[in-house]
Amino acid sequence: xxxxxxxxxxxxxxxxxxxxxxxxxxxxxxxxxxxxxxxxxxxxxxxxxxxxxxxxxxxxxxxxxxxxxxxxxxxxxxxxxxxxxxxxxxxxxxxxxxxxxxxxxxxxxxxxxx
Numbered sequence: 531x532x533x534x535x536x537x538x539x540x541x542x543x544x545x546x547x548x549x550x551x552x553x554x555x556x557x558x559x560x561x562x563x564x565x566x567x568x569x570x571x572x573x574x575x576x577x578x579x580x581x582x583x584x585x586x587x588x589x590x591x592x593x594x595x596x597x598x599x600x601x602x603x604x605x606x607x608x609x610x611x612x613x614x615x616x617x618x619x620x621x622x623x624x625x626x627x628x629x630x631x632x633x634x635x636x637x638x639x640x641x642x643x644x
Contacts, residue, residue, distance in 0.1 A: 535582045536575050542621045543571045546610040549617060554609050570599060579640050586629040
């Protein structure tokens with residue numbers, strides 16, 4: 531695969547955060563918060579140990595988000611996920627297909643030493 535997998539993940543997350551920030555009643559009014567969260571997610575995707583072979587984040591054995599940010603992203607994805615089907619159907623279907631991909635083995639340099 532090319533770099534399009536990571537790029538598509540970034541786009542999907544950006545769209546989910548934007549949808550949540552605009553439409554969700556419990557969303558914070560602070561737009562800077564969501565910009566920072568999106569930048570954090572982009573940085574985490576850039577540093578993913580699996581690279582282009584990354585599994586869906588919920589199936590990944592390596593949790594690279596800080597616990598508080600991970601919980602916030604889970605909340606955003608729970609709310610925005612079903613609504614994404616209407617707003618961005620192609621991204622949603624591709625994300626659901628990615629969710630079914632098998633989890634690759636952890637790269638050698640990240641495996642624990644025996």
